[in-house]
Amino acid sequence: MKIKMSINVFLFSRNVFTRIAKPNRFGLWTINSRRKIQTQSVEKNSNEIEKLIQKSFYKQPSFYRYFNQFLIENNFNKSISDELKFYYQRTLDEFLEINDLIISDDGKNVTDDNDDGFIALAKNESLSLIERLIQIQDQILDQACVDDRDINECSFEIRAGVGGKEASLFAQELYNLYLKFITFNGWQIRMNEDFEQIELDDSSSLFTQTIEINGNGCYPLLRHEAGVHRVQRVPRTEKYGRIHTSTVSIAVIPVRHNLVTVKESDLKIEVKNSSGPGGQNVNRNLTCVRITHLPTGHTVESQETRFQYQNKELALHKMKTLLNQIEYERLEREARQQKRLQIGIAARSDKIRTYNFPQNRITDHRLADNLHNIDGYMAGNECDKMRQIIDKLEILRHQELRRQLRDLLEKNFVKSSSL
Known part of the structure; x- marks a missing residue:
């Protein structure tokens, strides 16, 4: 008996593989890179169709576990809705259950010729579930690619490194x-009011400063600036015209508000006199606020303003940011223990950019791109070129994630022999 039917071949990612006419060397059936689901009509006898259905999907539902691990390792787990993951798992289970009715473990028919009608209905339902899985996985991939784009608040820390006075300048x-x-x-x-006064004073030095940034897409872009920035030039303090090499480190930490819940009963709030300049206000008023998180013992202080209530708000914000970041790092460490290659985290020990003043050149070592007119760049006159560099880095990051997902698919799908 021959059946002509349109088989929608299973694929997880619409962008990972290219369309082919038969299983590739990994035993995977694929579709093209466009969103439209491609089909191919095949005319086979019932036994060949059963084999094709068996090869169009993996034999065990273990891929869901591997994919969920991939989401956690790349901090995508919260980007995928629980409803969509549940719907995916339920559809997967339905497919495997129906597939077990069609094909036995050795790939042979489990019923006699009188059950051809039932088997045909089961095959049609199985193919319908495959098409539904393609659509669900397309939605999952869309949600996963959103990743950190909805984080519109980050903490930006700049710190002078090796080089002494020149590094601080x-x-x-x-x-x-x-x-x-x-x-x-x-x-x-948002920054310290006193610090804002030296914003344009190039003769001043800066050892460390942390500012809070709010805005659409600020973290996904600024995270590419995290790392060590190296400068090569003749310092202002150099008497003999020698070129010095100094470094400045930048850390960009996302502000995540939903990882942990901070209870007021877990906080110990203390007030005291602020230190540093400030006149009689510092000596007479208790403006500095210190908050201790009792379960963990972490402590933060705030004396940025002259008012206690403002410092309390700032200290609470610091504490929430700290606890969320600790939880975020803990989740990352647990997930990355099983994986060698790290994705999307800038290593602060590696230089990412070199500013060479004698050669009038700025080199981004991740792109091997060079920019000139260094004076105009440092003066903020070429922010558009700076944005272009960061946009390129963001594209490379997503390409790397695609590659990791492709490798995950190739390793964890069951390899089937070609027809």
């Missing part, structure tokens, strides 16, 4: 540059 120059870049992108910034 360059840190101040980078700080001014990023302030202009933040304005260029329409983001908002």
Whole structure:
């Protein structure tokens, strides 16, 4: 008996593989890279169709476990709705249950010729479930690619590294540059009022400063600036015209509000006199606020403003950010223990960019791209080129994630022999 039917071949990612006419070397049936689901009509006898259905999917539902691990390792787990993951698992189970009715473990028919009608209905339902799985997985991939784009708040820390006074001077120059870049992108910034006064004073030095940034897409872009920035030039303090190499480190931490819940009963709030300049207000008023998280013992302080209630709000914000970041790092460590290659995290020990003033050149070592007119760049006159570099890095990051997903698919699908 021959059956002519249109078989929708199973695929997880519409962008991972290209369309082919038969299983590739990994035993995977694929469709093209466009969103439209491709079909191919095949005319086979019932036994060949059963074999094709068996090869169009994996034999065990273990891929869901591997894919869920991939989501956790790349911090995508919260991007995928529980409803969609449940719907995917339920559809997968339905497919396997119907497939067991059609084919036995050795790939042979489990019923006699009198059950051809029932088997035909089961095959049609099985193919319908395959098409539904393709659509669900397309939605899952769309949600996974959203990843951190909805994080519109981050903590931006700049710190002078190796190089002494020259490093602190360059840190101040980078700080001014990023302030202009933040304005260029329409983001908002929150910082110490006293520190804002030296924003444009290039002769001042900066050892460390942390600012809070709010704005659409600020974290996905600024995270590519995290790392070590190296400067090569003749310092202002150099008497003999020698070129020095100094470094400045930048850390970009996403502010995540939903990882942990901070209870007021777990907080110990103390007030005391602020330290540093400030006149009689510092000596007479208890403006500094210190908060201790009793379950973990972590402590933060705030004395940025002259008012206690404002410092309390800032300290609470710092505590929530700290606890969320600790939880975020803990989840990352647990997931990455089983994986060698890390994705999407900038290593602060590696230089990402070199600013060579004698050669009038800026080199991004991740792209091997060079920019010139370094004075104009540092003055904030070429923020558009700076944005282009970051956009390229974001594209490379997603390409790397696609590659990781492809490798995951190739390793965890059951390899089937070609027809």
